Amino acid sequence: MAKETKRHLFGASAKKRIELIPVVGIGEVERGQNLGKLIIDACAKMRFKIQDRDIIVVTHKVVSKAEGRVLELAKVTPSKFALKAGRHIKKDPRHVEVVLSEARRLVKMVRGLILAETSHGFVCANAGVDQSNVKRGMVVLLPRKPDISARKIRDEIRKTLGREVAVIISDTFGRPWREGQTDVAIGLSGIDPFRDYRGMKDQYGYELAASVINVADELASAAELCMNKLDRNPVVIVRGYDYVTADISARVLARKPSRDLFR
Amino acid sequence: MAKETKRHLFGASAKKRIELIPVVGIGEVERGQNLGKLIIDACAKMRFKIQDRDIIVVTHKVVSKAEGRVLELAKVTPSKFALKAGRHIKKDPRHVEVVLSEARRLVKMVRGLILAETSHGFVCANAGVDQSNVKRGMVVLLPRKPDISARKIRDEIRKTLGREVAVIISDTFGRPWREGQTDVAIGLSGIDPFRDYRGMKDQYGYELAASVINVADELASAAELCMNKLDRNPVVIVRGYDYVTADISARVLARKPSRDLFR
Numbered sequence: 238m239a240k241e242t243k244r245h246l247f248g249a250s251a252k253k254r255i256e257l258i259p260v261v262g263i264g265e266v267e268r269g270q271n272l273g274k275l276i277i278d279a280c281a282k283m284r285f286k287i288q289d290r291d292i293i294v295v296t297h298k299v300v301s302k303a304e305g306r307v308l309e310l311a312k313v314t315p316s317k318f319a320l321k322a323g324r325h326i327k328k329d330p331r332h333v334e335v336v337l338s339e340a341r342r343l344v345k346m347v348r349g350l351i352l353a354e355t356s357h358g359f360v361c362a363n364a365g366v367d368q369s370n371v372k373r374g375m376v377v378l379l380p381r382k383p384d385i386s387a388r389k390i391r392d393e394i395r396k397t398l399g400r401e402v403a404v405i406i407s408d409t410f411g412r413p414w415r416e417g418q419t420d421v422a423i424g425l426s427g428i429d430p431f432r433d434y435r436g437m438k439d440q441y442g443y444e445l446a447a448s449v450i451n452v453a454d455e456l457a458s459a460a461e462l463c464m465n466k467l468d469r470n471p472v473v474i475v476r477g478y479d480y481v482t483a484d485i486s487a488r489v490l491a492r493k494p495s496r497d498l499f500r
Numbered sequence: 501m502a503k504e505t506k507r508h509l510f511g512a513s514a515k516k517r518i519e520l521i522p523v524v525g526i527g528e529v530e531r532g533q534n535l536g537k538l539i540i541d542a543c544a545k546m547r548f549k550i551q552d553r554d555i556i557v558v559t560h561k562v563v564s565k566a567e568g569r570v571l572e573l574a575k576v577t578p579s580k581f582a583l584k585a586g587r588h589i590k591k592d593p594r595h596v597e598v599v600l601s602e603a604r605r606l607v608k609m610v611r612g613l614i615l616a617e618t619s620h621g622f623v624c625a626n627a628g629v630d631q632s633n634v635k636r637g638m639v640v641l642l643p644r645k646p647d648i649s650a651r652k653i654r655d656e657i658r659k660t661l662g663r664e665v666a667v668i669i670s671d672t673f674g675r676p677w678r679e680g681q682t683d684v685a686i687g688l689s690g691i692d693p694f695r696d697y698r699g700m701k702d703q704y705g706y707e708l709a710a711s712v713i714n715v716a717d718e719l720a721s722a723a724e725l726c727m728n729k730l731d732r733n734p735v736v737i738v739r740g741y742d743y744v745t746a747d748i749s750a751r752v753l754a755r756k757p758s759r760d761l762f763r
Contacts (some may be wrong), residue, residue, distance in 0.1 A: 253522075253726075254519055254520060254521050254522070254726075255519070255520040255722075255725055255726055256517055256518070256519055256520075257517060257518040257519075257520070257722070257740075258517050259516075259517070359677075360676075360677040369702050369711065370702045370703070370704070371704065372704050373704055373705060409711070409713070412675055412676070412677075413623075413675070413676050413755070413760060414622075414623040414675075414676075414754065414755055414760065415684065415714060415717065415753055415754070415755055416694070416712070416714060416752060416753050416754070416755045417693070417694050417712045417713055417714025417715075417716075417717065417753070418711070418712065418713055418714060419682075419713070419714055419717050419718050419721070420718065421678065430680070431679070431680050434729055439632050439633045439729065440633070441633070441634060441635050441636055442636065448632065448672070448681070448729060449679070449680045449681065450672070450680055450681055450682065450724065450729075451678060451679060451680025451681060451682055452680075452725060454678065454680065454682050454721070455682050455683065455721040455722065455724055455725055456725065458682070458717070458718040458721040458722060459518075459520070459718065459721060459722035459725060461713065461718055462518055462715060462718055462719065462722060462741050463516075463517075463518055466697055466702065466711060466713075477520075478725050489679060490678055490679050490680070491677065491678070491679070492676070492677055492678055492679045497676060497677065
């Protein structure tokens with residue numbers, strides 16, 4: 238992190254309020270739709286003006302739908318392994334097959350759940366393959382390149398409205414040791430996902446050795462509070478958070494096994 | 501979760517904005533101070549009126565300081581094991597000793613870090629024993645009973661202002677698989693920490709089998725965005741989040757090893 242950025246953190250900005258604004262009225266997203274445009278139109282209908290430095294948090298489900306990352310289970314032919322494993326862990330073998338196609342490593346297989354590392358490097362349930370909030374018999378996959386999905390939305394907003402925003406694509410992940418799921422960032426454009434206090438000193442002169450905050454995950458979690466899995470509320474705008482503009486892939490949020498002391 | 505509560509989630513409330521408001525001017529907290537009163541006074545100076553159903557998120561550090569949960573390392577005598585282990589993992593043996601006194605189980609010991617389960621059941625770095633944001637040579641422990649700490653603040657606000665709020669005590673935890681830390685809830689009063697979608701159906705009639713959101717952790721993370729580890733900004737008020745009032749201990753947020761598929 239640059240010196241300028243670090244100074245930035247000391248500023249009056251920390252005293253500002255942050256607002257979480259749900260974007261309503263996006264409706265069902267279909268393959269091929271321009272999500273940036275859908276967001277712009279929904280904001281216009283709400284008479285809500287997107288501003289510079291807003292952070293647009295978009296749940297991956299609408300991104301995946303727009304990108305056609307939806308599969309009909311009836312069209313999936315499970316491999317021999319998927320059939321065996323599905324029987325063993327009591328999971329639809331076709332769902333198992335799709336998980337295998339999305340995973341680059343299986344971490345754990347237990348009743349009803351495959352914990353897997355996706356091609357992006359994220360460790361999550363069923364490699365992100367999800368059956369909720371999609372037509373019956375279908376599964377939603379994660380976007381192939383969530384950073385690019387985020388950038389397209391950001392570019393559309395710059396092109397159409399002339400506003401410079403950041404975009405976070407989010408998903409709901411489980412975690413070890415803690416009950417309940419929280420939303421995390423799986424795609425980024427225009428924002429440094431970390432606030433890095435290492436080497437900085439607190440008010441007592443103590444160097445903050447271990448403090449790197451994953452603000453991208455925190456922003457995704459904050460936005461989730463405004464999304465309601467039962468309403469269709471896939472986009473939330475975070476206003477007032479003083480982030481650092483950067484082009485960093487969300488892949489850096491996946492901890493490398495070699496440096497994962499918590500694993 | 502009661503039926504009434506579940507119906508609640510369908511309401512128009514999901515379309516509301518949420519605001520995160522940092523409480524400024526609390527200053528250094530000393531042993532024996534009444535934290536509820538400090539928060540009330542700081543809000544009054546800000547000309548900010550606490551309202552019913554506000555959620556007050558308080559970083560544990562000020563709670564621990566008010567409760568005298570601060571130790572001088574010079575007064576700690578390390579055990580033989582702490583001396584050996586400290587040498588081996590390159591960590592001050594007195595710090596190791598304090599971690600041992602706070603832990604009920606060690607999960608992992610690696611260079612500079614002990615991953616431990618606290619007496620509350622939380623798995624975190626150094627059993628929550630922290631050297632930052634405290635006078636040099638001192639360490640801060642987690643509050644002994646963070647739910648009670650939360651309840652005291654809540655009671656003080658009810659007594660003094662006649663307002664019914666919820667209180668979350670937060671801490672910054674690392675996680676497996678994800679880089680960077682995020683804030684989580686370690687103490688609760690007046691709020692159901694989960695939004696439980698199990699058994700509910702999405703718009704396609706699909707039952708949301710695996711969706712239990714830990715909104716307490718998400719609220720703690722959201723609040724962290726308004727706290728600045730370098731400024732003194734230990735309290736954030738979340739306004740507009742439609743939580744369910746309940747008296748549930750934050751201990752339920754610690755996942756039991758037996759049902760921890762992610763472990």
